Amino acid sequence: MAGPSEIDTNGPQVQSESRYLIRQPRALQWFENGRLVKRRDEERQSGRFELFLDLLYIAILSNFADTLTEDISGAKLAKYILILAPSWHVWSDLREVMNSFYNDDLLQRVLILWIMALMVVYGNNAPLVDEDIGAMRSAVGSYMAARLSLTAMHIYNSFASYQHRPQLRLWAGLSVVTLAVYIPLYFESVSMRSKVATTAVAVVLEQIAWVFCYSPAAKKLLRVKYSTAVDIPHEADRFAAFYIIALGEFLYLIIVGNHAAIGLNERLLRAIWTLIIAFCLNWLYVHADGSVDSAHPLRHNIYTAFGFAIVHLPLIASLLAGGHVAAASVEEEDFEDAQRWLLCGGLGVGMLCLYAFALMHGSKDESGALCVEKPVRLIMRPITGIIVILLPLAHHLGATSILSIIMALFVLCTVWESVSSLKSGAHFWEPWTETDYPDHCHRDDLMEDGKTAAA
Template sequence: MTEIASESKEETAAPRALFRQPLALQWLENGNLVKRTESERQAGRFELFLDLLYVAILANFAQNLAGDVTGARLVQYILILAPTWHIWSDLRELMNSFYTDDMAQRIFILWIMALLVVYGNNATLVGENLHAMWATVGSYIVARMSSTTVHLLYSFSSYHHRRQQRLWFCLSLICLSVYIPLFFESVSIRSKVAVASVAIIFEECVWIFCYSPASKRLLNVKYSTAVDIPHEIDRFAAFFIIVLGEFVYAIVVGSPAAVGFNDRLYRAILTLIIAFSLNWLYVHNDGAIKCLHPLRHSVYTAFPWIVIHLPLSASLLAGGHVAAMSASVSELERPELWLLCGSLGTGMILMYVIAVLCKSQDEPGKLIVAKSARIILRLVAGIIMIFLPLSKTLDVTAIMSIIMALIVLCVIWENVTSLMRGAKFWEPWKDTKYPEHIASQEDTV
C-alpha cells in the first residue's frame, strides 16, 4: 500500500465554530492511503474521560463474577461485557476517522456515557429482574443506534467512507433487531442467553464484513475506510491499562492488607508485580527490533488482533479482580482459584497469539534467539497456570507466587533473548564529568 500526499495542508488551526463539519481524517483512494494531515493524533481528553467510566463498569462486572463463581455467572459475565466492548469500539472508530472535538461530539460522548451508566447499573441483575433486563438491553440498543446514526449522518458530510458507513448502518439495524426477544417475559432465560450469544457473534461478523476488503469489492468503491494506526494502537493500549487497573485498585482501596507485614500484603505485592509484568509483555510485543504491527501488516492480522482484545480483556479483568481480592481474604475458595488461574492462563495464551500476529522484520540471526523461541514461554506459562488448581496442596499464596514467577520469567527471558548478538548486559558509562572540568584538567596537564 502506497501513501500519497494529504489532500489539504490547511490544518494549522481549528475553525472557530461550535459545530464543525465532520470530515474523514484518512481514507483509501484507489488503494492508496490519503491523510488529511500528517500530524500524529493522540487520544483526545474526552476519549480518556470516557475511559474513566469504563474503569467503574468493568470493576462492577468483575466483582459480580468473583462474588459467586458459577458457570451461569461466567456466561452472564461474558454476555454483559461484550456489549460494553462494542460500544467502546463504536466510539473508538468514530473518533479515529472523524475526530472534530466540537460541541456535537462532546455532547455525544456525554450521551453515550449516560447510557453506559444505565447499562452498568443494571447489567449484573439481568438474570434476576425483568426491569433490569429491559434497562440493560434498551440502553445498549439506544447507544449502538446512536453511534450508527452518527455514522449515517457523517456519510452526508464526507464522501470518503460513505458507502461503507451506510452499509454498516443498515446491517447494524438487523443486528440490533436480534435482541428484541430479550424484552419478552415469556422467553425463558436459557433462550435469552442463546439469543444474546447469537446477537453478539452476529455483530462481530457484521463489523468485520463491513470494513473488510470483501465489502469494498462488493460495493465497488473508489474511496474506502482506513484507520489512523498510531491512534488505534494508543486506544487499545489505554483500554488494556484500564483492565490492568483491576489488579491494583483493590489492593490499596480500603487498606485490605493492613496492618504491617502479613500474607495478605505479600499477595498484594504479588498482584502488583503480575499486573506490571503483563503490561511489560504487552508493550514488548514479540521483542523484534523491526516489528511490523498487525494493523500495518495485512487485513488477516489486523482483524484478529482487534477481535482478540475482547477475550483478552475479559480474561485479565476477571483474573485481576480475584488476584486483588486475595489481598483481603485469608484463603480463596476452589471456584475462585479456578477463575484466577484459568483467567490469567487464558490471558497469557492470548498474549502469545498477539505476539505471533506481529511480524518480525529482523534478519535471521540478528537477535540472540529466534522469535518462535522468544515468545513460546507465554504459551507454556499459560497452560501451566490453567492447571495449577489441580494440586490440592497449593494454597492461594503458593499459587500466586507461582503465577508471578512464571510471568516474571517470561519477561526476563524475552528481554534477554531480544538482545542483538554481541550485546552487553551493562553499557559502560561515558561522559559523566562536566565539560568545563575536563577542559581545566587538560589545561593543567
C-alpha cells in the same frame, strides 16, 4: 486496515481557521484506489474526552468482575461474558467515530456525554439481568440506544464526507439489523435460556458484521474508489488504554480497604505478588514480539489487523476476571475451588491471548539479528499460560502458594523475553562515557571564578 501502498499527506487541512461550535465532519484518512491519503502527517493520541470515557469504563468493568466473583459458576461466567461484550461494542463504535472523524466540536462532546449517560444505565442494570425483568429491559434499552446513537452519527458523517460513505452506510444498516435480534429480551414470556442464546447470537453477528463491513470483500462488493482507513497510532493507543483499564483491576483492591495492613504479613505478600503480575502483563503487552524492526498488526496485513482488534475482547475479559480474584485474595484467607479456576483460567487464557497478540506482529529482523529467533523468544508465553491454567489441579496449594507460582512464572517469562530479544553480541552493562565536563568549560569556569574574586 492493511498497510498502505503509498501515503499522501498533502491533503486539505482538517479544519479551517474559523471557530465553529459544530464543525463539518471530515475524514481524517482514507484509501483512494489503494493509496492511503491523510489530511495531516502527525501522530494522534487519545483525546481528553476519550480518556474521560475510559474513566467510566473502569467502574463498569470493575462492577462486572465483582458480580462474577461474588458467586462463581458456569451460568455467572456466561452472563459476565454476555454483558461485557456489548459494553465493548459501544466503546469500539465510539473509537471508530473518533478515529475517522475526530474534530472535537460541540456535537462530538455531547455525543460522548450521552453515550456515557447510557452506559451508566447499562453498567448498573446489566449485572441484574437474570434477576429482574426491569433490569433486563433497562440494560437492553440503554445498549440499543447507545448503538443507535452511534449509528446515527455514522449516517450523519456519511453525508458530510464522501470518503467513507458506502461503508459507513453499510455498517449502519447491518447494525440496525443485528440490534433487532435483541428485541426478544424485552419479553418476560421468553425463557432465560432462550435469552442467553439470543444474546450470544447477537454478539457474534455484531462482530461478523463489523469485520465484513471493513473487509476487502465489502470494498469489492461495493466497488468503491474511496474506502475507510484507520489512523494506526490512534487506534493502537486506544486499545492500549483499554488494556490498562483491565490491568487496573489488579491494583484497586490491593489498596482499598487496607486489607494488607499492618506491617509485614502474608496478605501484603499477596498484594505485592499481584502488583508484580500486573506489571509483567503490562511489560509483555508493550514488548509485543520483541523485534527491533516489527510491523504492527494493524500494518502487517488485513488478517492480523482484524485479529488484533478481535483478540482484545477475550484478552481483557480474562485478565479482568483473573485480576479481580488475585486482588481480592488480599482480603481473603484462601481460595475456594471456583476462585482457583477463575484466577488461573483468567490469567492463563490472558497469557495465551498475549501470545497470539505477539504472533500477529510482523518481524522484519534478519536471521541472527537478535540473540534468539522469534518462535523461541515467545515460547514461554504458551508454556506459562498452560501451566497456570492447570495449576488448580494441585489442590494442596494455598492462596499465597498459587500467587507465588504465578508471579514466578510471569517474571520468568518477562525476563526470558527481555534477555532473548537483545541484539546479538549485546552486553549486560553499557559503559559510561562523557560523564566529565568538557575541558574548555572547566577553563571558562576557572576564569569566571577568577574575575569574580578580583572584583
